[in-house]
Amino acid sequence: MSGHTPEEIHQEVRRYLWVFGLLIIGTIVTVAASYLDLPSFAWTVALALLIASVKGFFVAGYFMHLMDEKKMVYGILGSTVFFVIGLMFLTIWAMSDPPTNTIYP
Amino acid sequence: MEIPYVTEPRKDTGLYNAKVGIWLFLASEVMLFGGFFSAYILLRVGSVEGTWPTELLNVPIGTFNTLVLIISSVTVVLAWSALKLKQFGRYKFFQAITIICALIFVCVKSYEYRDKFTHYDVILNDGTRVDGHLVEKTDEYITLSHPLSYPAEKGIAYRPIAIELRDNPPADAETAGHDGDAAAAHPAEEGADEHATTSDSHGDGHGHDLTIQMADVKKMTNWGPWANTYFAIYFTMTALHALHVIGGALVIAYLWGPGAKMWKTDPERYTNRIEISGLFWHFVDLVWIFLFPVLYLL
Numbered sequence: 576m577s578g579h580t581p582e583e584i585h586q587e588v589r590r591y592l593w594v595f596g597l598l599i600i601g602t603i604v605t606v607a608a609s610y611l612d613l614p615s616f617a618w619t620v621a622l623a624l625l626i627a628s629v630k631g632f633f634v635a636g637y638f639m640h641l642m643d644e645k646k647m648v649y650g651i652l653g654s655t656v657f658f659v660i661g662l663m664f665l666t667i668w669a670m671s672d673p674p675t676n677t678i679y680p
Numbered sequence: 681m682e683i684p685y686v687t688e689p690r691k692d693t694g695l696y697n698a699k700v701g702i703w704l705f706l707a708s709e710v711m712l713f714g715g716f717f718s719a720y721i722l723l724r725v726g727s728v729e730g731t732w733p734t735e736l737l738n739v740p741i742g743t744f745n746t747l748v749l750i751i752s753s754v755t756v757v758l759a760w761s762a763l764k765l766k767q768f769g770r771y772k773f774f775q776a777i778t779i780i781c782a783l784i785f786v787c788v789k790s791y792e793y794r795d796k797f798t799h800y801d802v803i804l805n806d807g808t809r810v811d812g813h814l815v816e817k818t819d820e821y822i823t824l825s826h827p828l829s830y831p832a833e834k835g836i837a838y839r840p841i842a843i844e845l846r847d848n849p850p851a852d853a854e855t856a857g858h859d860g861d862a863a864a865a866h867p868a869e870e871g872a873d874e875h876a877t878t879s880d881s882h883g884d885g886h887g888h889d890l891t892i893q894m895a896d897v898k899k900m901t902n903w904g905p906w907a908n909t910y911f912a913i914y915f916t917m918t919a920l921h922a923l924h925v926i927g928g929a930l931v932i933a934y935l936w937g938p939g940a941k942m943w944k945t946d947p948e949r950y951t952n953r954i955e956i957s958g959l960f961w962h963f964v965d966l967v968w969i970f971l972f973p974v975l976y977l978l
Contacts, residue, residue: 581765591758592754595750595753598750602972606977630969634962634965634969635966639962639963645689645693645694647694647695648699654707663714670722
């Protein structure tokens with residue numbers, strides 16, 4: 576991260592407190608949203624994951640300083656994201672190809 | 681021999697070595713938890729309609745634990761900022777809060793686990809399903825407090841409806857036959873199960889203790905990881921996460937206690953250690969941010 580002068584650190588601290596407030600609000604909204612009467616369960620899942628992703632963005636971006644990191648870190652995380660997406664796609668593909676003939680006489 | 685790049689960044693990576701190390705480690709952690717989330721999705725989506733249990737966990741307790749982890753995350757960055765400003769006392773204060781928050785999280789999680797391990801699900805020979813908290817269990821009988829009964833064939837996903845019917849019985853419940861849902865939610869009270877005996881030890885309307893003879897029990901299990909697929913994935917994921925909380929808290933506590941001597945000899949290196957342990961702690965928080973809605977709310 577940048578910001579190493581005392582002024583910049585104080586600025587960072589103010590930002591941390593803002594993010595803290597947003598995370599608290601995000602948690603309350605997550606719980607409140609789960610009680611909403613949405614058209615389908617898919618909407619409930621999408622909304623819950625959207626709020627969780629926003630909260631995750633704030634934690635990773637500001638607390639873990641990913642908003643202002645070196646290319647090396649982005650490279651490591653970029654390759655990780657690639658493989659995680661691949662993993663999730665494997666799950667989706669597996670759903671259309673369920674195991675059959677698993678019971679033998 | 682002095683270890684290179686402990687504090688100063690390497691020219692090729694632009695980072696000190698420990699930071700490259702922790703990010704590589706966190707990348708492997710993302711894959712680990714990614715695998716479990718993937719397994720969860722497969723189990724959740726692949727479950728037969730109406731069989732996935734919901735509302736078995738205590739949302740207020742889960743919310744409380746989420747807030748505890750968020751507080752601990754902010755105190756970690758505030759502690760690190762304090763070191764950057766050479767305010768060691770302030771660092772000690774904030775990091776002490778982090779350790780306390782970790783302890784609170786683990787205690788609350790243990791309470792939740794205990795609550796589940798002492799909650800029994802009993803299927804009777806007559807097709808009734810009864811669940812409640814264990815009061816006493818012998819070879820002859822089992823006694824459950826706050827029992828909830830409903831037809832076993834409806835599956836555990838029916839449980840929230842049974843609770844609703846128990847707590848807010850429809851107006852015609854008094855006259856309803858035993859085939860109705862309202863009656864199904866109250867078989868013990870209405871004598872539907874001739875083998876069960878009740879005693880109202882709490883006097884709150886539905887706080888009976890229900891004693892069931894073992895001879896009438898077809899199947900019985902507590903709400904441990906072996907109870908069903910939901911609890912299997914719940915315990916696996918939350919226990920793995922709890923291990924991370926304990927591991928992270930141990931590292932933070934060591935650096936806060938005996939490891940703090942380094943502040944006097946090499947403050948910059950010590951500050952970097954706090955940053956590295958903090959990155960791990962934020963990751964633990966990040967995982968919980970996704971675990972909480974997935975397991976408690978969906």
